[in-house]
Amino acid sequence: MFDRRRFLSSTIALGGAAVFSNQVFAEIASAAIEIPSPTLDDSSEDSYWAEIRKQFLIPEDEVFLNNGTVGSSPRPVLRAVFDAYNEIEKMAPEDPEDYPLWGYGPRPFNQFREPLAAFVGCSREEIALLRSATEGINYVANGFDMKPGDEVLITDQEHDHGEEPWHLKAKRYGIVVKKVALPKPVQNTGQVLNLFNDAMTSRTRVIFFSHITTETGVVLPAKELCALARAKGILSVVDGAQVTGMMQLNIKDLGCDTYCSSGHKWLQAPKGTGFLYIRDEVGDRIWNTLAGKGWDDHKLHAQRFQQFGTSSVACLWGLRAAIQFANQIGIDRIERRHRQLADYVLGEMAKRGIESWTSPDPVMRCAIVTVNVPPIQRMQLENWMWKKHKIRIRGTEPSKVRLCMAYYVQRRQIDQFLERFDQYKKENQIA
Secondary structure (H helix, E strand, O other): OOOHHHHHHHHHHHHHHHHHHHHHHHHHHHOOOOOOOHHHHHHOHHHHHHHHHOOOOOOOOOEEOOOOOOOOOOHHHHHHHHHHHHHHOOOOOOOOOOOOOEOOOOOOOHHHHHHHHHHHOOOHHHEEEEOOHHHHHHHHHHHEOOOOOOEEEEEOOOOHHHHHHHHHHHHHHOOEEEEEOOOOOOOOHHHHHHHHHHHOOOOEEEEEEEOEOOOOOOEOOHHHHHHHHHHOOOEEEEEOOOOEOOEOOOHHHHOOOEEEEEOOOOOOOOOOOEEEEEOHHHHHHEOOOOOOOOOOOHHHHHHHHHOOOOEOHHHHHHHHHHHHHHHHHOHHHHHHHHHHHHHHHHHHHHHOOOEEOOOOOHHHOOOEEEEEOOOOOHHHHHHHHHHHHOEEOEEEOOOEEEEEOOOOOOHHHHHHHHHHHHHHHHHOOOO
16 A cells, blocks of 8 residues: 655655765865975874865764774865766777776786886785685686695784685695794784794795784785795795775785785775786796686786676775875875874773783784773773774774774874763773
């Protein structure tokens, strides 16, 4: 039976949603790509970053401290995505063989690869545009020939999506996955190098580690680890999902054989953007996982790993805009801001007597602070923070809390978290 009241209420709701969407689109369309002058940062740091914060759609009353899981794309990035759809869906390119398909065929997409390669410090030919670090790690794990009994050495702080491709290979081909147990916290670079060196054997074929670990945010000595591996004829595979956009990165300087990263975290690029770097000298040692046109054409270098089917070209427009946005601010300025905010919250949590899993060595930390807060149950705290106070944090069971200090976070927002943390302890009678 026709329900007039329900029909009217749903129609009003849809109309309200349309108005809201139009407002958002209008805001994005009118968003100025120009950002505050660096001179404002020099004279008034809080004012500068407050202006940067306005480029993000995160509501003013929300405190977002979980950039390590996913970042928020600023208005210029969103505008680039919408502009891309507006342009490519016309299906009117000059070349009759040009179609808006990313990941199909051997097209180079150099207009996107070149700024990305410059941003991360490598050549265009060594970059494959993918959809995530996970995808890149799977390509390398599946593509590198290993025999039963061969060993891959990883840390015990790897993200599940970085670790599991190696377990799949172990189950299928009989390789051995060995773990290096990293201290919590890691004290210095020498400690890490000694642990890896002692764990390497004549059977070790690959070392795999996160440049910055998801669990504790420790910045591992990637350059030194890669040099150690190469000296022993071992392939180095680096998960850089937490690095791109968080701190300065020069992949060639690291000397790694492969490097995988995502754009949706600290670079604030669209979800579904990432890349795989393959050092030219090892490209012939890695088989393709997905076979499309050009998969066996080694003259394409890393580009042959882009043949994965079809994905959205609009995401690449957004990725390019995210790189431009980061360059306008300056990656050195971004990294400095990350370190300042992280040092501040780490110092404040230390005053509260928490157990820090973040390295005491400033070189080995950047924008992620991890603390252990027993007897607090992290999920109870996480729910309380979000549902009652609109503060987003994350951690793991039972009591680990990870605080991610994206550059757009305001110091007063960190103070809000600290005040609520104290309140939670008081309400639950936790000393």
